[in-house]
């Protein structure tokens with residue numbers, strides 16, 4: 851009895867801690883701060899194949915997806931689909947990034963940045 855009572859405050863704070871941690875893993879899609887971080891990561895890791903504007907049209911080597919148009923995505927365009935494509939890679943030419951971007955938050959920032967390239971209508975359709 852005494853043992854359980856002593857443990858309880860710790861359990862409660864652990865629960866609160868993990869609830870906060872889970873919430874923190876998915877930044878809000880409309881957060882300007884998250885989009886800005888995603889943009890920075892994108893400029894660093896992704897332009898080589900998808901181009902600076904995400905259209906994959908200019909100075910691009912591989913057959914990368916035009917990220918500005920969710921209708922042409924091969925692997926789905928929900929937030930979860932995009933997360934998975936970035937984390938695990940996609941098709942033949944899209945490398946998995948989960949090792950280099952080991953902080954899940956960074957992948958969500960990229961998802962948010964990519965969605966910021968779409969029209970309002972395209973965003974609300976997903």
Ligand code: HEC
Nearest residue numbers: 895896899913914915923924925926935940941943944960
């Ligand atoms: C080495 C070239 C290359 C790099 C670098 C690259 N991609 Fe890709 N990416 C591709 C190719 C090729 C595809 C198309 C995959 C397919 O055929 O399904 C793709 C597909 C995608 C998709 C899925 C779109 C769809 O068609 O469903 C997303 C999202 C994406 N890339 C985001 C990123 C992000 C974010 C980065 C940077 C972290 C990145 N890519 C870096 C080549 C690349």
